[in-house]
Amino acid sequence: MTAVPPEAAVLLACLLFTLGLAGVLARRNLVFILMALEIMLNAAGLVFVAAGARWGQADGQVLFIVVLTLAAAEVAVGLALVLRIHRQAATLDADAASRLRG
Amino acid sequence: MTGGDLTALLPFLVMGVAVPAVTLAAAFRRPALAASLAALGTVLAFAALWPAAGVVPRQVTPLLMIDGYALYFAGLMLAATLAVLLLSLGYLHRRPEPREAHSLLLLLAAFGAMAVAASDHFASFILGLETLSVALLGLIAYAHGRERPIEAGLKYLILAGFSSAILLFGIALLYLRCGSLSFAGIAFALGRAGSDPAILLAFALVIAGIGFKLSLVPFHMWAPDVYQGASAPVAGFIAVVSKGAVFALLLRLAHDTPLASGPGATVIQAIAVATILAGNLLALLQDNFKRLLAYSSIAHFGYLLLAVLAGGVLGAEAAAYYLAAYAVMTLGAFGVITQLSAGQAGDDIEQLSAYRGLMWRRPWLAAVLVLMLFALAGMPLTMGFFAKLTVLMAGIHGGWWPAVGALVAGSVIGLFYYLRVIALMAAGRPVEAVPEPTRWAGALVLAMLTGVLVWLGMAPAPLMALIRRATLGG
Amino acid sequence: MAAAFIISAIVAALATLRVITASRAVHALLYLVVSLLAVAVVFYTLGAPFAAALEALVYAGAIMVLFIFVVMMMNLGEPAARRERQWMAPRTWAGPAVLALALLAELLALLWRATGPASGGEVGPGAVGALLFGPYLLAVELASLLLLAALVTAHHLGRSAGKEPDR
Amino acid sequence: MGVLAALIPVLPLLGFLMLFLAGARLGARGIAVVGVGSVGIAAGMALGLTAWFLASPVPVEVSAWTWMTVDGFAPRIGFRLDALSLIMVLVVTVIGVLIHLYSAEFMAGDEGYARYFASMNLFVAAMLVLVLAADLLLLYLGWEGVGLCSYLLIGFWYRDPANGRAARKAFIVTRIGDTAFAIGLLLLFTHLDTTDIQALMGRAQGQWPAGAPLAVAAAALLLGGAIGKSAQLPLQTWLPDAMAGPTPVSALIHAATMVTAGIYLIARTHALFDLAPAVRDAVGAIGAATLVLAAFSALSQTDLKRILAYSTISQIGYMVLALGVGAWASAIFHLMTHAFFKALLFLAAGVVIQRLHEEHDIFRMGGLRQRLPLVFWAFLIGASSLAALPLVTAGFYSKDLILWRAWSAGPFGRALWAAGILGTFLTGLYIFRAVFVVFLGPVRTPPRGGIGPAVAVPLVVLSVLALIGGFVETPDFFGGVPALTDFLAPVFPGPPPPGDPGGEAAASIFAALVALAGVFAAYVAYCRRPAMVATILRHPAAEAMRRCWAAGWGFDWLYDRLLVRPLVATARAGRADVIDAGFDALAAFCRQSHAMLSRWQTGQVRWYAAWIGAGTILTVAISVLA
Incomplete structure (x- = not known):
């Protein structure tokens, strides 16, 4: 089979990463911000897999699993907190949470 | 894994046993039992450092490097965790939220911190760091029924996730370029192939990710908000354990790989100067004591970057001593806030105006706080003085003049705001001291911290000897 | 294989763009699932079938279900979507877009030709x-x-x- | 046993901590027990240590720990017990405990009772650190510590602003000397790479020839520190004002111990002064000038405590003079006897002043011989010892030894001797002027109250010491017991002074006669013919002279015109100058930066994230461009 050049996958990862970054910075809704964070993490996982392919090692995929675990953990606690905020403050606006400042 | 490996891992194994035990206690809603088990686990893990010290240095699987350096920081983390555990006892008493998860989360965070300090592989670093972050999130947003902890937790969640993603991306690029994830493997690959733009990019992203955890400028903005929103003991925990572990990792990374040489050094020096100046300036007229301590902590990690720049044995020794001193004085300062705020339900006593005349109302607490502030300002005969001196010497030794200049300027500014707090505490007329119930666990912690602060400030030699034995590459 | 990669890469990029610009959370989530599945295909083309399977099962499956579950629980309706559209004024996007483009430029400039050829073979x-x-x-x-x-x-x-x- | 040396300063320090932390809860009795007891135990230990040391007189070094090690800079917390420090420890603790005991009664009822004893204990601890330090840096720590306590105790009654002013003056004037000392310390360290005193002296002798510029500079700087602390010309002006403190404080700090720290410092570093003959001559000249000028000032004071203060300056002048002619041991001898009789005089004066409702003017006192007999005898013994009345007083032996050593030190020494003789006459005159005016004649102010045992015992003990304290060292023609010199010989090695028993006897007799002449003059002027003084003072020149002397030769006036006013004027004029503007701008800049940076802490999470993103981009950019 013709192997896909890893650098192409890395370029895709860069694109996804910056899209996620833009999402975090631009969206005010917490759920969207969490999703954008997932996109960034996923991009990092993509680089790991691509790098593993470039070196012919399984380490890349192991690290991808690590990223996956991490994403799962972050989503779990993130969503729990978001639910809590939704219940307590009845808003998902990230900008509304700015009482701590100065 | 050989028997020696297991002995070296003993502190981790003890913690690994303590965590499920505390989990069980927490699951059965036994907060007191959970706290006792957690404290016992920390103490036993601390005791396990001695057998472990007999068999190090030792690479335990490719992931962990158990050496004197890792054990030194593990000891520091464990001691700090124990202090926070004890401080939290009186603090959480009579607060509405359930208490049992608190000890468990502290224990998990400490475990993550220990793993980070012992990592010489990115996989264990990421996992340890994330365990630490996730548990910290739970601790920051721990309180029920109030808005500030939730807001602080939200900020920490988003920003820590954001910076973790950047860090991971950097690590992934590093792996892409070097084909290895262990620090030694990366150094080897770079030594063979030399540096190129992709490496610089990867290192820059790693520095940015670590910079967030250490709240270096310009990645620092979360710190004051989170410190303010979190409870005082947890804020102390973040400032000492979380930052300390990541700093230990940074130092090891800089020691093993060319992270802090060449262009990396320029970046770190720029960050150090910015961090010292901005941290101190932000603290200058701050009215909230917790925020003030947060800014001061930012500035202190700016000073500590000088040790990273200096590198080598000198830098590692300076950093190890500085972090111990920093742990004592920061925990002491937050400990005083904890003791003051214990037993009440709302936000902590953190407005500086509430500290006016504290010397007359709570003379003992005020005396401890004065000592801690003196130490933070770097006054002689406290640990803070010697810590700053070693870091300064390391910086001068390496000729990092901009950073050294910033350190001196920053210390002058620092003197102003620390003394400002002291002056405020001494202000007002002497009044009859208000008898308040003493929270013995917290009082014990403060007494020990004060003793250590003065003792090791007057005679730093024993600690220095310990550090010399434990230092990197030694 | 190359064709599969190119198609899935384009799908992933476009779907991701829709995720961050969508005004309804459920839509965004569905696009995110699409994006993740496309990335799973990319994994497969890179010779990492195990990662591809995990991506599809755990990421696109389990984690996203969690998301959807929470979004459903919060029951964000038409008012929420309206507010989202309101929030997404061009002004809001200017800063983030500049930063993201700057970072993308840096990444692409520094990573161009940074990798070698794949040493081939499936892991x-x-x-x-x-x-x-x-x-x-x-x-x-x-x-x-x-x-x-x-x-x-x-x-x-x-x-x-x-x-x-x-x- | 030698470890005790390190423990002695710890006891008063513990006392201080107890009093400082829990003073209010102890009650008056508890305060006195802790305050006196801690110094008492220290004195007992010092005595035990003396017995042990006499049995095996080998110097002991106790290193508690090395404070730090940075780039070869390794000052240690170490104590050295040798003959010199042992004598100093004895003086400090024994006189210290007597004065503490006296204070327990004297200060009773004062609202700052705990604060008083806390400061006094801290002072004793610092003074012990000073004299026991094996490291010059540690010595400096004690040096600053006693300065701080002096400041605290001079201004003890802080409600009166004048006391605060006096305390500040003492602090600032001695600070000039301290700064010189600190610079000298750094100079020594940078050139000799150690701060250990023994090593310093060894290296100085090894590396520098006599008269080497560095040695001269270092010795001169240390001398600066010594004259500040010991109130010698030209830094003597603070001591008379320091009498604002409670009288026991004057007795302990400003007569017996702290002010002699300068003498101790020079004696301790005498090897350095041996390398700088020019500085040593300057030492002698300063001593001679100070002793004469201060004696004249003492003669024209009317305040009892100020008489004693000028007398202290004058007597320390004798010690400095002795140092100037290399008579190290005799300086220490006089330091010791002076501590006995001057503490005695102050304590007696304290009772007088307190019994007369805080009356300080001697011309409003009188006839106290019958009313306060114990005090009279104590004061008389102290005065006799101060005036060096021959054979029976301690002061005679020590002063005599100094004068003889000056006489035998060549032509320059003869000049110093002449000054010393003049001073002897004046000493007898001024102190017996006080004795006659205060205790004889008519009662002008009736005293009230009696004397308790806590006051009486120290007076008696010190009286005995002021009489017999001199027998540790007697001249050849009278017993010939050079016990003290022999004892100190290991510390001050050197050739023995030329033996000339005949000459020494002649000089002693002459000096004794001069002293007696002074006393007689006082008797004539203040008992027989009181009108005579008034007649003399009617002459305008004499009156002007008296006023000049009374004002301490106008040094205060001079410094005021020469230094204080120009400085104040410059400061006033410079309130808005360029430099100030610079500092103001800096402060404003800091404040502005703070305001700006604080505004950036908006609390908005996306703004924070944007900064993280921007920081990442910047980090990448810098590392690529660098």
């Missing part, structure tokens, strides 16, 4: 498993503690104040 689940339970054994243990920490944190945050009796 199957067996190799990954051997590694996980060999050198990375401690990583597995650490991951279990990470998940425990997440569990405890989520559980504590999810509890509502005052409802549970504290003893």
Whole structure:
């Protein structure tokens, strides 16, 4: 089979990463911000897999699993907190949470 | 894994046993039992450092490097965790939220911190760091029924996730370029192939990710908000354990790989100067004591970057001593806030105006706080003085003049705001001291911290000897 | 293979763009699932079938279900979508877009030709498993503690104040 | 046993901590027990240590720990017990405990009772650190410590602003000397790479020839520190004002111990002064000038405590003079006897002043011989010892030894001797002027109250010491017991002074006669013919002279015109100058930066994230461009 050049996958990862970054910075809704964070993490996982392919090692995929675990953990606690905020403050606006400042 | 490996891992194994035990206690809603088990686990893990010290240095699987350096920081983390555990006892008493998860989360965070300090592989670093972050999130947003902890937790969640993603991306690029994830493997690959733009990019992203955890400028903005929103003991925990572990990792990374040489050094020096100046300036007229301590902590990690720049044995020794001193004085300062705020339900006593005349109302607490502030300002005969001196010497030794200049300027500014707090505490007329119930666990912690602060400030030699034995590459 | 890669890459990029610009959370989530599945295909084309399977099952499956579940619970309706559209004024996007483009430019400039050719060959689940339970054994243990920490944190945050009796 | 040396300073320090932390809860009795007891135990230990040391007189070094090690800079917390420090420890603790005991009664009822004893204990601890330090840096720590306590105790009654002013003056003037000392310390360290005193002296002798510029500079700087602390010309002006403190403080700090720290410093570093003959001559000249000028000032004071203060300056002048002619041991001898009789005089004066309702003017006192007999005898013994009345007083032996050593030190020494003789006459005159005016004649102010045992015992003990304290060292023609010199010989090695028993006897007799002449003059002027003084003072020149002397030769006036006013004027004029503007701008800049940076802490999470993103981009850019 013709192997896909890893650098192409890395370029895709860069694109996804910056899209996620833009999402975090631009969206005010917490759920969207969490999703954008997932996109960034996923991009990092993509680089790991691509790098593993470039070196012919399984380490890349192991690290991808690590990223996956991490994403799962972050989503779990993130969503729990978001639910809590939704219940307590009845808003998902990230900008509304700015009482701590100065 | 050989028997020696297991002995070296003993502190981790003890913690690994303590965590499920505390989990069980927490699951059965036994907060007191959970706290006792957690404290016992920390103490036993601390005791396990001695057998472990007999068999190090030792690479335990490719992931962990158990050496004197890792054990030194593990000891520091464990001691700090124990202090926070004890401080939290009186603090959480009579607060509405359930208490049992608190000890468990502290224990998990400490475990993550220990793993980070012992990592010489990115996989264990990421996992340890994330365990630490996730548990910290739970601790920051721990309180029920109030808005500030939730807001602080939200900020920490988003920003820590954001910076973790950047860090991971950097690590992934590093792996892409070097084909290895262990620090030694990366150094080897770079030594063979030399540096190129992709490496610089990867290192820059790693520095940015670590910079967030250490709240270096310009990645620092979360710190004051989170410190303010979190409870005082947890804020102390973040400032000492979380930052300390990541700093230990940074130092090891800089020691093993060319992270802090060449262009990396320029970046770190720029960050150090910015961090010292901005941290101190932000603290200058701050009215909230917790925020003030947060800014001061930012500035202190700016000073500590000088040790990273200096590198080598000198830098590692300076950093190890500085972090111990920093742990004592920061925990002491937050400990005083904890003791003051214990037993009440709302936000902590953190407005500086509430500290006016504290010397007359709570003379003992005020005396401890004065000592801690003196130490933070770097006054002689406290640990803070010697810590700053070693870091300064390391910086001068390496000729990092901009950073050294910033350190001196920053210390002058620092003197102003620390003394400002002291002056405020001494202000007002002497009044009859208000008898308040003493929270013995917290009082014990403060007494020990004060003793250590003065003792090791007057005679730093024993600690220095310990550090010399434990230092990197030694 | 190359064609599969190119198609899935384009799908992933476009779907991701829709995720961050969508005004309804459910739509965004569906696009995100699409994006993740496309990335799973990319994994497969890179010779990592195990990662591809995990991406599809765990990421696109389990984690996203969690998301959808929460979004449903919060029951964000038409007013929320209207507010989202309101928030997404061009002004809001200017700064983030500049920053993102600057970073993308840096990444692309520095990573162009940075990688070598793939050393080829598929790295199957067996190799990954051997590694996980060999050198990375401690990583597995650490991951279990990470998940425990997440569990405890989520559980504590999810509890509502005052409802549970504290003893 | 030698470890005790390190423990002695710890006891008063513990006392200080107890009093400082829990003073209010102890009650008056508890305060006195802790305050006196801690110094008492220290004195007992010092005595035990003396017995042990006499049995095996080998110097002991106790290193508690090395404070730090940075780039070869390794000052240690170490104590050295040798003959010199042992004598100093004895003086400090024994006189210290007597004065503490006296204070327990004297200060009773004062609202700052705990604060008083806390400061006094801290002072004793610092003074012991000073004299026991094996490291010059540690010595400096004690040096600053005693300065701080002096400041605290001079201004003890802080409600009166004048006391605060006096305390500040003492602090600032001695600070000039301290700064010189600190610079000298750094100079020594940078050139000799150690701060250990023994090593310093060894290296100085090894590396520098006599008269080497560095040695001269270092010795001169240390001398600066010594004259500041010991109130010698030209830094003597603070001591008379320091009498604002409670009288026991004057007795302990400003007569017996702290002010002699300068003498101790020079004696301790005498090897350095041996390398700088020019500085040593300057030492002698300063001593001679100070002793004469201060004696004249003492003669024209009317305040009892100020008489004693000028007398202290004058007597320390004798010690400095002795140092100037290399008579190290005799300086220490006089330091010791002076501590006995001057503490005695102050304590007696304290009772007088307190019994007369805080009356300080001697011309409003009188006839106290019958009313306060114990005090009279104590004061008389102290005065006799101060005036060096021959054979029976301690002061005679020590002063005599100094004068003889000056006489035998060549032509320059003869000049110093002449000054010393003049001073002897004046000493007898001024102190017996006080004795006659205060205790004889008519009662002008009736005293009230009696004397308790806590006051009486120290007076008696010190009286005995002021009489017999001199027998540790007697001249050849009278017993010939050079016990003290022999004892100190290991510390001050050198050739023995030329033996000339005949000459020494002649000089002693002459000096004794001069002293007696002074006393007689006082008797004539203040008992027989009181009108005579008034007649003399009617002459305008004499009156002007008296006023000049009374004002301490106008040094205060001079410094005021020469230094204080120009400085104040410059400061006033410079309130808005360029430099100030610079500092103001800096402060404003800091404040502005703070405001700006604080505004950036908006509390908005996306703004924070944007900064993280921007920081990442910047980090990448810098590392690529660098």
